[in-house]
Amino acid sequence: MSTPKAELEKRILNLYDVMKDKDYDTIIIINRINQYYFTGTMQDGVLVLRKDGTVMFFVRRSYDRAKLECPLDLVYPMKTYKDILDYLPNELGVVYMETQTVTIAIKERLQKYFKFDAVKSIDKEILVLRAVKSDYELEFIKESGRQHNYLMTSIIPSILREGMSETDFLSELYTHMLKLGYHGISRFNMFQMEMVIGQTGFGDNSTYPTNFDGPGGMKGMSPAVPIIGDRNRYLKKGDIVFVDVGYGVDGYHSDKSQVYSFKAKPDDRALEIHRACMIAQKTTADMMKEGAIPSEIYEEVMASLPDCLNENFMGMYDPVRFLGHGVGLHIDEFPIIAKGFNMPLKQNMVVSLEPKCAVKNIGTVGVEETYVIGRDGAECITGGACDIIVVD
Numbered sequence: 001m002s003t004p005k006a007e008l009e010k011r012i013l014n015l016y017d018v019m020k021d022k023d024y025d026t027i028i029i030i031n032r033i034n035q036y037y038f039t040g041t042m043q044d045g046v047l048v049l050r051k052d053g054t055v056m057f058f059v060r061r062s063y064d065r066a067k068l069e070c071p072l073d074l075v076y077p078m079k080t081y082k083d084i085l086d087y088l089p090n091e092l093g094v095v096y097m098e099t100q101t102v103t104i105a106i107k108e109r110l111q112k113y114f115k116f117d118a119v120k121s122i123d124k125e126i127l128v129l130r131a132v133k134s135d136y137e138l139e140f141i142k143e144s145g146r147q148h149n150y151l152m153t154s155i156i157p158s159i160l161r162e163g164m165s166e167t168d169f170l171s172e173l174y175t176h177m178l179k180l181g182y183h184g185i186s187r188f189n190m191f192q193m194e195m196v197i198g199q200t201g202f203g204d205n206s207t208y209p210t211n212f213d214g215p216g217g218m219k220g221m222s223p224a225v226p227i228i229g230d231r232n233r234y235l236k237k238g239d240i241v242f243v244d245v246g247y248g249v250d251g252y253h254s255d256k257s258q259v260y261s262f263k264a265k266p267d268d269r270a271l272e273i274h275r276a277c278m279i280a281q282k283t284t285a286d287m288m289k290e291g292a293i294p295s296e297i298y299e300e301v302m303a304s305l306p307d308c309l310n311e312n313f314m315g316m317y318d319p320v321r322f323l324g325h326g327v328g329l330h331i332d333e334f335p336i337i338a339k340g341f342n343m344p345l346k347q348n349m350v351v352s353l354e355p356k357c358a359v360k361n362i363g364t365v366g367v368e369e370t371y372v373i374g375r376d377g378a379e380c381i382t383g384g385a386c387d388i389i390v391v392d
Helices: 005-018 032-039 063-069 081-086 104-111 123-131 135-159 166-180 203-207 268-287 294-303
Strands: 026-029 044-050 055-061 075-077 091-097 115-121 198-202 240-249 252-262 324-326 333-337 350-353 356-359 363-366 369-373 378-380 389-391
Touching (some): 026 032, 135 240, 135 369, 203 240, 203 356, 203 363, 268 350, 268 369, 333 350
Antiparallel strands (some): 026 044, 044 055, 198 240, 240 252, 324 333, 324 350
């Protein structure tokens, strides 16, 4: 579905509004997700916004597709950065760029043809802007949440069978997701983050050390490919199955986790800890409303955790220091429910809450649901947390 013209125009105006008090002359956007957000197409190109209101999207490949998908009259062909000189002066003044993703090599190629008086970061400004979703965006996120809940509660229990490997499970899960309506990829803002679907694991594989910035663990296929699943770990009776997968529809994500117990009731301690995570999630969600401060929510919830969550809460080896994160075109967006994040919550922000805890020799338990922030509270759009599901 093409993004409506009025939607894109509003986003561009909002960016200018965010930047109105900044000392800048030019904004250069290279990140393709950000380019998509402002143009409705995802190509190899350079989006340029000048302080005088000039907006031009120079596209190397594919110019023809960009013209088909972008309803705005701002797409221009480009073979090299030098071609941009036909439209812009070589002195661009103070330039704001995505310094977290634009490489030094790209910057130097641009500076071969253009003079920058200074380079400053626009990453935070765009994240703040994207944090508040429009009604148009929320339609996709809510539909993602609806499908996501059905996947986790109805489809996954039917997939699990004794003797299957973690990679067997992931391959079958991915097929079901695509048939259900999944857009096929989980996108992260985090630098160099690779993830096909999400984090899953049988038993204590779900507590294995990982480079992923989340509370769960995953052994993966090998040191070279520490994702997807362990080919040599087979599902057996009594296993905890930890499933933390992102889902998405037409570019927009939801995030949800569910824990299963295969052919046996879960360990009493694991169940106690899981239910404590459910309470922590509800406590956090009840505090999320327009104007609430994420850091204050985080500190209050962390100070009230029960004793059973004192050990390995939010990860066994290197616990993460947040309770939730924004969700949208990326799975990891603003706002963050964490210490030091003081930007007030606003209506139509989307937040995933994921209190989880590793249980030694058993696996990771806990919950994750996605919420839309409202004026007076938060609405869960992924079905709501539930107990460990026993799969017979």
